[in-house]
Amino acid sequence: MxxxxxxxxxxxxxxxxxxxxxxxxxxxxxxxxxxxxxxxxxxxxxxxxxxxxxxxxxxxxxxxxxxxxxxxxxxxxxxxxxxxxxxxxxxxxxxxxxxxxxxxxxxxxxxxxxxxxxxxxxxxxxxxxxxxxxxxxxxxxxxxxxEPYEMATIMAEKGLIVYDQKTWHISGEWLDQKRLSKLHDMIEAKNADSPYLDKSQDDLLDSLGMTKDEGGEVLPTTTGLLFVGNQNALRELPYYEVKYIHYFEDGTYKPYEYKGNIIEVATACFNQLKAEIRQKEYIFGLFREYVEDYSEIVIRELLVNALAHRDLSRQQIIEIRKYDDGGYLEIESPGTFPEGVTSENFLRKTNPRNPNVMDILREIGLAEKAGSGFDKIFTDLLKKGKSLIKPEETETSVIFRVKADVVTEKLIELSLQYENQTGKAIKLDELLVLSEIVKHKQVKFADLSSAPNISTYRLQSILDKLQKLEFVETSGKTSGLSYILHISKRKNTSDKIDYVTNKKQDKARQKEAILRYLDSVDTINNAEARELLKLAEKDRSKVSRLFAELVKEQEILKTEDSKPNNVIYRRISKG
The missing domain is CATH 3.30.950.30 (Schlafen, AAA domain)
Known part of the structure; x- marks a missing residue:
């Protein structure tokens, strides 16, 4: 035991x-x-x-x-x-x-x-x-x-069957030649050198996992029905549907339904959501940025994620709900997270439930490479000053909820400054670190390393880069060392007051360290003070200013054996 x-x-x-x-x-x-x-x-x-x-x-x-x-x-x-x-x-x-x-x-x-x-x-x-x-x-x-209808779902969740590779016996013809031709054109548009373009029809269907040979009979798979199946064949998948309801502020609502072919469902639903996007203008000095309530990137990636990773064995449909009054949009996809993926690690962990479906979506450019979809969502949300999505897992589904409102304009401004300064788009890892610093104003390394989604392995190199670019700077020393937004990136009065307050606290701690040192040791010089405070040679003048302030405050004085190149101080006795 x-x-x-x-x-x-x-x-x-x-x-x-x-x-x-x-x-x-x-x-x-x-x-x-x-x-x-x-x-x-x-x-x-x-x-x-x-x-x-x-x-x-x-x-x-x-x-x-x-x-x-x-x-x-x-x-x-x-x-x-x-x-x-x-x-x-x-x-x-x-x-x-x-x-x-x-x-x-x-x-x-x-x-x-x-x-x-x-x-x-x-x-x-x-x-x-x-x-x-x-x-x-x-x-x-x-x-x-x-129940009998639950068997396939449970077996799929246990990995006993991969449902997108399940075969079907269809009465009559199952293949839609127009849909197959469209799929072929999309592959070519994405990559004119794709090896799939030279294959015969039968080889193409087989190599993309849309058909499977079982006992000498070539049968369509679930993947095949979804991409190139005709309407008769798609009746085998009645729950492959997206229902979208837009709830307006006046209490009315408008429903939309999309079902059948996966490409047609994705295109029609995305076009509707895209048509409803609203923008708001933000101005930061010479910079101008338009921020959408729900950006195309976020909508597309969440929609494709739901279509590709939904549990195909469940008798449930995908539901999308947008609430103008509540200021959020949510997408509910059938099935809980796949084995090994949780609401805490979904950004970094992948385990495709329907690998054949994902392979084809990547081949035609509707999906990103493994693990990069949520990277794009997180990057876009942070660059637009939005809060990150926090998935909710129910017993039968996963809900991703996106809020429309901007929660911090500062991240929008910093992202624009980064791109203008470096000529490159800011990366997700850098945004995650900046987001924590902007949110908490002053953050220690240990707190950053334990923050959600931040890579502990790369954290120090990210901070070093942001310091070099003067986006962040340090405050305090040794155990009290923390990271704050660089003074050059603080534009308003409130930000500058925070900066000055942090710096004053640093100076007070340094003075206190010198006085405590003199309580135990009779004297101190500049070199000893720098060693005590973990400061470099270039900080000699900074230490001299600390000594000058302590002299003015009548805490210390020069000793009689001081020399111009080696001034020594001792504590003034209060007795």
Whole structure:
């Protein structure tokens, strides 16, 4: 068994607060099939019940069974007794009652002086059933049977099937020659030297994953139906649809529906959203910038992301909602994040759910290379002074929400200054760092390195570059070192007051360091002060000014043995 730490106790209480849900359940006792030394014939149902729980968790996303907790009150069962023999018997019985076999991971945890049992059901890439043939899945309301139409979705989420490579038996002709010709033209327009252009029709369909040979029969795949399938074939995918509703400020709304061919859906929906874009003008000295409520870049990338990465096995449509009154647009795509991708790492982590679909979208120029789509979204939002998107993951979908309002004009101005100064567009990593500094005004390196999406590996080189370009500068020394916006990039009175305040605080700390040094050591000269304050030779005059101010404040005075090239100071006694 695994050794638990104090952290496990906090983890235990955190989960306990959530109550019974889709990842945990509670049981009061480790049941015993022996009573007064005799075997209970009716004890098997107890193991069957546990096996049902385990199968349901394994078919979902894994979970935990807490043994020794009263289900209703969530209090510790004082009568619970942890016994290794019972634990291993339970694990063995569950193995016998699950197919494929599920092996539980037991954890012993001591809470309030009582040893409790936590059985961990790991996430499984297999589809499990009980020995009685029951396919179950866990939800917030407990266990329930898996419906037939859900099988493909669950298998796709577990990676047992890649749904865009699923084959279809279509009655009659499935291929739309006009759509195939259009796809061919788009590939050529993107890359006139593409190797796909020299292939025969059959080879093109096969190499792009739009058809597959199964038992000597060439069948269309989901990818094939989406890109070049005719209307008859597209009936097999009734939920491949985008529903867009525009809610106006006066309370009225207008709905739009787009369904069928993926290229036609993307084009029609994007053109509608693009037609509704509104701009606002911002002026920064000689610079002029027009900022859209929702830019073409953000709309296109989010729309293509939803069309390409949606869970094709789910009987759900893509929904887009724009609220003029609330000032935001949201796109809800069927399916949760793919394995390994979360709402925290989605900018840097990729795991395409529909790889064939993505390959073709890249080949025709509708999608970016892996991982660069959200880079473009984040860069555009920050350059326009917008807040970054924070995805919301529900049980069946992911929602990306974009706000229309500008939250900081300063980032717009800095982006324009960067491009004017360097002749190049500012990069995302630099924008993320500048955004944190503008937001917090003064930020330490440690805080920057722990900020979301900032690369710790590249952080120092980014800061060095921004310092060299005079976009940021340092404030304070050693442990108090922090980064602030450079004085040359501060235009308004409020910014300059912040700058002066930070610099005054630095000087006060330096003076205090010199005085504390003199409390322990009798004298100090310029060289010693520079070493104390971690300053370079070029800061000699700066240290001399500090000494002059301390003399004026009657804190220190020159010693009698001072020389013109080596002035020595001592503390004035206050006694």
């Amino acid at each position: 695994k050794k638990q730490t104090k952290l496990s106790i906090q983890w235990f209480y955190n989960l306990l607060e959530r109550g019974e849900c889709d990842i945990m359940d509670f049981k009061e006792q480790l049941e015993d099939k022996m009573s007064f030394g005799k075997s209970l014939k009716n004890f098997a149902p107890k193991y069957d019940e546990t096996a049902r729980d385990v199968v349901a968790f394994a078919n979902h996303k894994g979970g935990f069974l807490f043994i020794g907790i009263v289900d209703d009150s969530k209090e510790i069962n004082k009568d619970f007794v942890y016994q290794d023999s019972k634990v291993f018997e339970l694990i063995h019985q569950v193995q016998d009652r699950t197919e494929p076999t599920i092996t539980l991971i037991p954890h012993k945890i001591n809470v309030e002086g009582k040893d409790l049992l936590v059985l961990e059901i790991p996430f499984s890439t297999q589809l499990h059933r009980t020995s009685r043939g029951e396919f179950l899945i866990r939800s917030n309301d407990g266990n329930r049977p898996i």
